Amino acid sequence: MLSDALPLYSLYALLFTDTGLGDGQISLLFALWSGTGILAEVPTGALADRWSRRGALVAAGLLQAAAFALWTVAPGGWVFAAGFVVWGVGGALSSGALEALLYDGLAAAGAQDRYARVAGRVAAAGLLAQVPAAGAAALLFPAGGYALVGWVSVAVCLCAAALALRLRPPATPAPGTVAVPDGTPEDDGPRGYLATLRDGVGQAARVPAVRVAVLALAAIAGLDAVDEYFSLLAAGWGVPTGLNPVLVLVVTLGGAAGAGLVAYTATPPPALQSALLGAAATALAAAGVLRVPAGIVLVAVFYGGYRYVLVLVDARLQRVVDGASRATVTSVAALATELSALALFGAWAAGGVLLVAALTGALALVPLVAAGRR
Template identity: 30%
Template sequence: MSMKTFMRLFCAFQFFRDFILVYAVDKLLFLERGLELYQIAILIALWSVMAIILEVPSGALADRWNRKNMLVLSGVFDALGFATWLFSSSFWLFLLGFVFLTIGGSFASGTLQAYVYDFLKLHEKESEFERIWGRGSALRLIGIAIAMSLGGFLSTRSYELVLVFSALSPLVVAVVALLLPQVKPITSTGERGYLTLLRSGVKQAFSNRALLRVFLYSGTVFVTFGVLEEYDQVLLSSRLGLPNSFIGIWLAAGIGVSGICAFYAHRIKHVSWRVLNIIAVVTGTILIIVALSKSLALLGILLLLCIFNGLVGVLTQGIIQREIDSDERATITSVNAFVVEISAIILGLAFAFIANRFGIHIGYGFFGVVVLVYSLANLVLRRFPVKRLLRRWGS
């Protein structure tokens, strides 16, 4: 398959992967179907736990079995999840939908990055990974922005219509994945079994100083962006009193800006760590400002976080893919996602406790402290390497 055809399919996959209209109103859907807020919180917590359990094993399965087939099944399971919600009116049926969505998400997480990198390496274009991945990330975020706008509008007419479109989009993803070429790992897994491959991938992940550094960054800075973007709408409403119509437009704009930054992130890949470290320090500082501010300047500050989010997602993936062996690529990428999930649960629960007790703006300040502490620790560790500890982890 030519690079041009591959790029078209990859971009289509990324666009429709998160072109999910119900994302704009999923919590409102749950409430409308009779769930209580505490039940929604339990569903989200269980979703995260299931994702943690499946994340790394699914990556190892992709390395051992077939990455293309995993991508196809990812779309099928996502479609089943949203189709289940279409008929759900109880906690347990919604949970079943989350089970399908977790399987679908874990089958694509790590697998897609590994598949794309090995395709590029097969064509001797692996140096363009950041550019290609950034373009795909940009289209994915644009798809989210459009879906959120459409989902909010269509939900005023029918939640069922929103769910139908949400279930159809993953089916498009499955069809696109079927059209992708088979790409085997550049380095064969030989006769190694699933568990052997899993152990080997995890061992490499935690014995490589560069990978550990990325995992730590992802588990603090990247998680900060992921958790807080869920609460931006609440912050803007409670602190600034902005109407929901404006907040929806602003959120879509923020996602669009993040997508543009992801698109161009490859241009600074040669200074990835310098940029990432600057982003960490600036992020921690402005989150402290968010905790103290109650002006319209918050709109600009949150938009800056969207810019950082777009850059960080691409640059960290580029570093990871260059550091790992082909036959364990999906496994180790999933280890990074595993770290992110664990950190998101811990920091997310801490944020929820602080925000509920002291106010959501103080919760943002909490994340500012976390990121600044990470930046200080990163500086110390760079000056005082912990080689002995790394050798112990790798043994």
């Protein structure tokens, strides 16, 4: 929650604009950020497996704090670019490491069947964090401008890194492994970084159950890029600018409710997961047809249903992965997710919300099809 409760999130695009950057320059910054994450995703996953998953989470918080400190001390085009590179590496470090540490910690306690529940709570916490973060930004900016917002965000990142140090390692190692000091599983024999990287990528590519789970997660997780368009939807449906952030928070809360609901329900069979995602697609299509401010509630229903299914698909991947390369395999899925998000961007550009709803409806078959392939 702390790693997502950053006041600067809601203002950094305005910081770029007020510093004198144009739309094209800002788009280049976002492209640099995304490109850095793509290039660093799998190598940092292997680093987490080989070195320390907990250490990767700590480093991610420190790097994000460093990026925001750079922006606050010397705002400008090249500094923004450097900050996005640092932040991109930090984001890649945490991607895969968190899921691996969580699953193996639960497995060591014989509670791996609770992964979906705990992961759902984690996802819900991250979404709920946007609410106080937005409120803090609204209070901090009038008091101290971008500088105060930036330094508070740096402090929150450092607090998140400090909390990551408190994550307890597994009490006992996973079968076939031994525990290194921070609890990261490692083979009994010498295991180099390149071997870890090769094993993780090979497992994702060659083990049928893992390959199918990776592709299923990447296909569905790519839909998450739709959150970039929620504010545009609200504006296009006649929502005043002043109320836009409030209504977008309704969608965010819907997503948090969907992810959190996993903790309180039995895991539905794949056919029901597909039906739920299909129902979510129907809600989004209905909102696109109505095109009224109240339609944001239907978007929230869509986002909640999607987030519910996403947690379950991620849990399926974690169940079939070999723990020694878990962070690497999860990072491969995250890399593929970045690529699958391009399909959503293309759907939006070609047909707006209705085509995105159609894409979601097509992807609703993924849980059912993936369950039938081993």
